[in-house]
Amino acid sequence: xxxxxxxxxxxxxxxxxxxxxxxxxxxxxxxxxxxxxxxxxxxxxxxxxxxxxxxxxxxxxxxxxxxxxxxxxxxxxxxxxxxxxxxxxxxxxxxxxxxxxxxxxxxxxxxxxxxxxxxxxxxxxxxxxxxxxxxxxxxxxxxxxxxxxxxxxxxxxxxxxxxxxxxxxxxxxxxxxxxxxxxxxxxxxxxxxxxxxxxxxxxxxxxxxxxxxxxxxxxxxxxxxxxxxxxxxxxxxxxxxxxxxxxxxxxxxxxxxxxxxxxxxxxxxxxxxxxxxxxxxxxxxxxxxxxxxxxxxxxxxxxxxxxxxxxxxxxxxxxxxxxxxxxxxxxxxxxxxxxxxxxxxxxxxxxxxxxxxxxxxxxxxxxxxxxxxxxxxxxxxxxxxxxxxxxxxxxxxxxxxxxxxxxxxxxxxxxxxxxxxxxxxxxxxxxxxxxxxxxxxxxxxxxxxxxxxxxxxxxxxxxxx
Amino acid sequence: xxxxxxxxxxxxxxxxxxxxxxxxxxxxxxxxxxxxxxxxxxxxxxxxxxxxxxxxxxxxxxxxxxxxxxxxxxxxxxxxxxxxxxxxxxxxxxxxxxxxxxxxxxxxxxxxxxxxxxxxxxx
Numbered sequence: 143x144x145x146x147x148x149x150x151x152x153x154x155x156x157x158x159x160x161x162x163x164x165x166x167x168x169x170x171x172x173x174x175x176x177x178x179x180x181x182x183x184x185x186x187x188x189x190x191x192x193x194x195x196x197x198x199x200x201x202x203x204x205x206x207x208x209x210x211x212x213x214x215x216x217x218x219x220x221x222x223x224x225x226x227x228x229x230x231x232x233x234x235x236x237x238x239x240x241x242x243x244x245x246x247x248x249x250x251x252x253x254x255x256x257x258x259x260x261x262x263x264x265x266x267x268x269x270x271x272x273x274x275x276x277x278x279x280x281x282x283x284x285x286x287x288x289x290x291x292x293x294x295x296x297x298x299x300x301x302x303x304x305x306x307x308x309x310x311x312x313x314x315x316x317x318x319x320x321x322x323x324x325x326x327x328x329x330x331x332x333x334x335x336x337x338x339x340x341x342x343x344x345x346x347x348x349x350x351x352x353x354x355x356x357x358x359x360x361x362x363x364x365x366x367x368x369x370x371x372x373x374x375x376x377x378x379x380x381x382x383x384x385x386x387x388x389x390x391x392x393x394x395x396x397x398x399x400x401x402x403x404x405x406x407x408x409x410x411x412x413x414x415x416x417x418x419x420x421x422x423x424x425x426x427x428x429x430x431x432x433x434x435x436x437x438x439x440x441x442x443x444x445x446x447x448x449x450x451x452x453x454x455x456x457x458x459x460x461x462x463x464x465x466x467x468x469x470x471x472x473x474x475x476x477x478x479x480x481x482x483x484x485x486x487x488x489x490x491x492x493x494x495x496x497x498x499x500x501x502x503x504x505x506x507x508x509x510x511x512x513x514x515x516x517x518x519x520x521x522x523x524x525x526x527x528x529x530x531x532x533x534x535x536x537x538x539x540x541x542x543x544x545x546x547x548x549x550x551x552x553x554x555x556x557x558x559x560x561x562x563x564x565x566x567x568x569x570x571x572x573x574x575x576x577x578x579x580x581x582x583x584x585x586x587x588x589x590x591x592x593x594x595x596x597x598x599x600x601x602x603x604x605x606x607x
Numbered sequence: 608x609x610x611x612x613x614x615x616x617x618x619x620x621x622x623x624x625x626x627x628x629x630x631x632x633x634x635x636x637x638x639x640x641x642x643x644x645x646x647x648x649x650x651x652x653x654x655x656x657x658x659x660x661x662x663x664x665x666x667x668x669x670x671x672x673x674x675x676x677x678x679x680x681x682x683x684x685x686x687x688x689x690x691x692x693x694x695x696x697x698x699x700x701x702x703x704x705x706x707x708x709x710x711x712x713x714x715x716x717x718x719x720x721x722x723x724x725x726x727x728x729x730x
Contacts, residue, residue, distance in 0.1 A: 181695045183688050187712050188695070190703035197703075205709045228658075229708045244709035249657055270661050291661060291706065424669055424700075470668045472700035 189242055192230045192291065193476050193538050198237035205244045209320070209328065209354045212243070216352075217326030222595050225348040227296025228268060230289070231563035232476050234600030235300070235348060243352055245295060252355060254279035259360050260317065265295030265353050273464020281360040282463050285309040285391070288510075290468035295353055300563035301345040301522040303531065304467055305393040305512035307386045307484075311524055313344040314517035318357040321350060324591040328354075341579070342586040345521040347562055349601055350590050366390075366466040367411040371456035375403040379488045386513050391467070395508035396491060398498045399433075399444055402451040404508065408467070411460060423472045426507070430537065433506035474538035475507065478546045478565045479531055480558030481523040484513060487530025490556040494532065494549055503545055507535040520579035523559040531561070570606030647721045655718055658707045662700070663722055669700050673722040683723050690719045 181188055190197045204223070206212035222240035229236060236242065245266030254261040259281055263272065269290035276282055285304040287297060294312075296302075303311035318332040321343055329351075331340035343350050368391075375396055378385070385392045391408035432450065436443040459466055482490045491511060498505055510533040517524050523531070534549055536542035546565060553560075559576050560566035574580040584605065591597070597607045647655060655673075662670035671678030682690060694715050697703035704710060705718065719725070 181692065183691055183712070188703075189708050190697065192702040192706070194697050194703050203709050203711070226708045228706060229702070229704070242708065246654060246657060246707075246709050249653070268657050268661065271657060422667075470662070470665065472662065472669045474697070474700065474702065 189226065189229070189236070191232065191236065192228075193232055193474050195232065195476060196229075196234055196237055198239055198242075200238055200240065200242045202241040203244065204241050205247055207247050209248065209322070212245075212248075212352060212354065213322050213326055213328050216322055216324060220593065220595065222598075224596060224598055225295065225299070225352050227293045227299070227348075228291055230292045230296065231300060232478075232565045233563055234598070235563065236598075237600070238598045245293065245352070245354065248354055251275045251279065254281060256280065259362060260357055261360055262318075262355055262357050263294060264355050265293060265298070267294045268292070269294060269297060270468065273462065273468075276360060277363050277462060277464070280363050282363045283312070283315065283358065284361050285312075286464055286467040287312070288467070288469055289471050290464070291471075294356070296348075296563070298344065298353070298356065299346050299348045300561065301519065301524070302563065303512070303514045303524070304391065305514065305531075306391045307513040307528070308515055309391070310515045310517040311345075311519070311522055313519045313522055314515075314524075315359050316344045316356045317359050319343055319353050320355045321353050321590075323351040324593070324595045332357075338582065338586055339590070341518070341520050342583050344519045345562070347521065347601065347605070349587050349596050349605065349607075351596070364463050365411050365413070365461065366408050366463050367413070367458060367460040368406060368408040368466050369456065369458050370404055370406045372402055372451060372454045373405050374452075375401050378403050378405055379492075382488060393510065393512040395510055396495060397451055397508050398495060398503070398505045399437075400448045400451050402448060413460065423470045426473050429508075430506055433504075437504065475535040476538060476542040476546075476565060477533055477535045478542075478550065479510075479533040479561035480550075480553035480556075480566070481514065481529035481531040481561070482553065482556040482558045484528040484530045486556045487511065487513075487532065490530070490552065490558070491532055493552045493555075494534070497548060497552060501548055503548065505534075505536070505545055507537065509534055520583050521562070521577060523561060525577060525579065529559075532558075533561075533564070569603050573604055574606075647717065651714060651717055651721075654707055654710065654714065655721065659705060659718055659722065661706070671722070674724065676724060679723040683725055687716060687720065687725055690723065691716050694719055 186199050188197050188199050204215060206215060222238060223243055224236050224238040226236050226242040226244050248264040248266040250264055250267055252262040252264060261276060261279060261281055269287065269292050272294060273282065285306055287302045287304050292302065297312050298316060301311045301313045318330065319340065321329045321331060321339060323329060329336050329339060331343060333340060343353060346353065378394060385407065389407040389409055393406050395404040397403065433447060436447040439446065494509065512531045514524050514529045514531055516526055516528045519525060523529055534546065536545050550567060557576065560568055587605065587607065594607060601607055662668045663673045666672065671682060691712065694705045695703060705715060707715065
């Protein structure tokens with residue numbers, strides 16, 4: 143949801159809707175809802191993830207000041223540990239009652255090579271700082287995720303991605319990595335040195351050790367212009383191959399209970415500073431209020447909702463690539479994402495929208511659909527298969543379980559692979575059928591961590607470790 | 608490796624200075640009177656710029672801007688304990704722990720005080 147004008151229109155519609163329905167504009171649906179906290183000053187400090195559903199009280203928080211200090215720590219005892227990243231994952235990759243490792247001190251660009259347009263980067267670097275840091279060397283990542291709060295290490299461990307039929311996940315840009323193993327070695331890995339470890343570690347789930355730095359294959363810094371417009375979903379799906387191929391990045395959001403979609407095409411531009419519409423990350427709350435009020439109007443409500451979306455104006459954002467590709471997300475949510483084969487994407491989406499309508503699920507959070515290029519990373523969701531990633535969200539203050547449980551079986555019918563950092567219910571037996579290199583990954587993991595120092599409850603379930 | 612670390616440390620120090628200046632500039636940009644920030648320990652400056660600044664130095668995210676008295680005056684009135692509790696548990700758009708998993712309660716209290724302009728004695 144972008145555009146100040148759009149927000150103004152939403153406000154106007156809400157005021158009109160409230161008046162027509164005899165409701166106060168300060169009704170429950172308008173209010174942010176805080177997390178119901180369970181910590182008070184003086185108690186042991188918990189760790190919690192971004193959305194608040196994953197939590198633990200670690201015995202130790204380890205923040206090594208250097209790579210050497212991290213390796214020494216790993217040698218110093220046989221304690222269990224988990225690398226924590228920025229805590230943005232919705233799945234249980236991080237929680238541990240033992241030790242959590244934070245690489246905040248290992249942050250920034252170490253070196254950059256202008257000839258090969260590559261850079262060596264500490265994995266504790268937050269993505270939102272990586273863009274400007276690479277730009278200082280005239281470089282940029284070819285693609286970036288929609289959210290940039292994560293650490294680079296966390297994003298790589300989960301095969302985090304953006305959108306673009308010719309663009310792979312962040313993991314696919316790694317040409318070398320340095321892995322601090324549970325045994326206390328520092329392995330430098332690439333396609334030739336420790337090649338199997340390299341293929342496994344580019345998307346590692348944090349199960350192989352702690353990756354301290356990587357070499358990224360970048361490109362010259364560039365600018366993008368993002369154009370968003372509301373369109374008919376049927377027309378969009380009919381024209382999807384063209385949109386996919388005609389734009390550097392193309393993604394869209396489908397609106398449950400509506401026949402409208404928000405199409406977002408992003409392309410390179412050599413224009414200078416252009417009029418830029420700022421992101422409006424809280425517009426989604428206004429959409430929720432509009433949905434609730436129109437839904438309460440018997441007979442005509444959903445038609446009003448649909449008509450309102452249909453008449454939204456288009457918008458445009460422009461700027462440096464990293465500033466356009468990422469969006470601030472200040473309304474928290476929980477998320478499930480599966481990647482299905484690219485050609486099956488539209489059919490899978492239609493099945494999801496039909497299920498929401500058939501069950502009359504009260505869902506208004508738009509469904510995000512993105513194309514991603516195939517790659518050769520063993521546990522990437524895009525391994526040897528071009529993907530169509532479908533993300534469903536629920537507001538953080540609402541129960542995500544009934545919605546996600548209703549939709550997840552649809553993903554399974556389409557041989558979907560779950561995003562490692564997002565919610566899903568698959569176990570090792572079912573995941574193994576989705577990845578041709580599954581047993582290779584398990585073998586490498588066992589060789590690096592035979593005692594299971596890095597295995598928490600979630601990894602035990604999904605890896606069968 | 609040691610040489611790389613020193614180089615990286617220098618680069619980080621330069622980046623930190625630049626970002627702190629940028630934050631100060633952002634916070635003053637719209638004529639809202641800045642509070643006098645509580646001093647921040649050097650090791651927390653990096654935490655501030657890599658974690659807190661992603662929202663608290665970026666206008667339009669809904670987060671109160673660091674050092675901006677108009678944004679913080681009512682929040683300060685709730686007291687340091689309440690702000691710390693909100694930070695740890697997550698509050699509205701702010702994630703639990705303010706997104707800083709490595710931070711101790713004392714770190715978080717200092718970061719909140721810095722952004723909110725709470726004097727050291729009143730934390």
